[in-house]
Amino acid sequence: MATPKRSSRKRWVHFGDSFTRVSKVAPALGELTGYMHLDASVPGDNSLTAAIRSGSIGLKGEVLGGKIPSSGDIEVLNFAPHGYKMLEQWDYNAEILGVRGILILRSTDGKVHFERNRPGHEVDAPGASEIILDPTREQQHLGQGFHTNSSIVFAIGRNDLDTQQEVGGLVDHIRVMIDKHPAEQVEFVVTEIPPWQNEKIGTPEREKLDAWNNRLKEEFGDRYIEPVQWVLKHLEKSLSLADKRMTRLDRPSVESGVIPVSLKEDERGHFSIDGGKAWAMGMYEEFKRLHLV
Numbered sequence: 324m325a326t327p328k329r330s331s332r333k334r335w336v337h338f339g340d341s342f343t344r345v346s347k348v349a350p351a352l353g354e355l356t357g358y359m360h361l362d363a364s365v366p367g368d369n370s371l372t373a374a375i376r377s378g379s380i381g382l383k384g385e386v387l388g389g390k391i392p393s394s395g396d397i398e399v400l401n402f403a404p405h406g407y408k409m410l411e412q413w414d415y416n417a418e419i420l421g422v423r424g425i426l427i428l429r430s431t432d433g434k435v436h437f438e439r440n441r442p443g444h445e446v447d448a449p450g451a452s453e454i455i456l457d458p459t460r461e462q463q464h465l466g467q468g469f470h471t472n473s474s475i476v477f478a479i480g481r482n483d484l485d486t487q488q489e490v491g492g493l494v495d496h497i498r499v500m501i502d503k504h505p506a507e508q509v510e511f512v513v514t515e516i517p518p519w520q521n522e523k524i525g526t527p528e529r530e531k532l533d534a535w536n537n538r539l540k541e542e543f544g545d546r547y548i549e550p551v552q553w554v555l556k557h558l559e560k561s562l563s564l565a566d567k568r569m570t571r572l573d574r575p576s577v578e579s580g581v582i583p584v585s586l587k588e589d590e591r592g593h594f595s596i597d598g599g600k601a602w603a604m605g606m607y608e609e610f611k612r613l614h615l616v
Contacts, residue, residue: 330474330506332358332615338373338500339364339478342517345588346599348606349476355607356616361473369482370496371406376415376456379503380496382407384419386437386448391422393445396438399426403451406488409435418455420446426454474510474615475500476606480535481516490538497543510615513543514606517551520592523579545613550605551582554598558583561601 335358337349343364353360365372374380387398399419409415414427417437424439477500483493501509515536522528540547554561555577562569567585576583586598594602610616 328472328506329508330504330510331472332474332510334359334361334471334473335476336361336363336473337476337478338368338377339476340368340481341366342481342593343478345596346594346602347596348594348599348602351600351603352606352610355603356610358616360476364478365410367408367410367482368479369406369408369486369488370479370493371404372408373479374496374500375404375407377500377503378456379500380404382454382456383451384435384454385451386419389447389449391419391437391439391446391448394439394442396424396436399435399437399454401451402435415456419452420448422446426456472506475504475512477511477513480539484516484532484535490535493535494538494542511546512609512613512615513539513547515539515547515549515551517594518581518592520581520587520590523581529580548606548609548613550602550609553605553608554583554586554601555580557605561586561598561604564601564604565595565597567597 335349335352337343337360339349339362341364343349343362344366347362349360349362349364363376365376368376371380375382383403384399385401387400391397409426409428414425417424417426419437422439422443424437426435426437428435477497479497480490480493483490497513501511516532516539518529518532522532558573558577559569561583562573562585565586570585572584582592582594582598586594586601588595588598607616
């Protein structure tokens with residue numbers, strides 16, 4: 324009997340959002356494990372867009388005027404699934420009806436355009452056309468190795484929660500990425516959704532956050548990890564890892580269950596790069612618990 328193909332424990336891809344990107348937690352974790360940790364996070368990303376970027380969920384769009392011109396670019400609109408979104412700082416390798424190019428959200432008009440890689444024949448594109456996002460070239464904003472033998476860190480859900488989506492959709496999108504992974508036995512972890520500064524213990528906002536995290540824990544069992552909680556429970560060590568000294572505001576933050584002031588980047592509550600080192604240690608401890616290092 325053939326041995327099922329497993330994803331590599333020495334090569335990880337992090338699907339995340341601004342928490343992952345701002346803190347640089349992926350390379351920090353790579354230094355601790357000695358493994359390759361690729362950052363495929365996109366600020367503002369939700370779980371649907373992450374699943375589309377990975378190639379696990381298909382994408383369609385309508386080419387303005389129903390034709391791809393012989394050169395230059397054309398607007399693409401009415402994306403399906405409806406929740407697909409792009410950010411101005413990213414462009415995506417894409418193919419529409421055999422034409423290769425990039426999708427880009429232009430700041431000049433706030434619209435998504437498809438720009439051909441090279442001139443060619445004009446192509447009829449009536450109605451909704453399939454858009455193939457190309458994750459085979461490892462770019463920081465695309466699959467970044469999802470299609471290979473990599474394992475996955477799912478650090479998504481913050482933007483689903485913030486935009487009033489349903490936690491069931493988050494679970495479904497994570498599961499479809501697991502199911503579509505090329506390995507028959509994929510290694511993965513699902514991280515807790517970190518709190519914003521206004522989500523202190525005892526507030527309605529925190530109750531909702533905790534409900535979402537509890538759902539993730541129920542769905543993914545021991546593959547659900549809580550590195551933020553490690554940071555909060557090991558305050559002095561966390562500050563030491565970040566080369567920080569405790570301030571009078573750090574312990575009250577911990578008691579409120581939010582990111583300590585000395586470890587955060589901004590008022591909303593992103594981890595700073597220094598805070599990301601402490602966060603990475605929490606990830607590392609969870610990886611050890613699961614025998615992933």
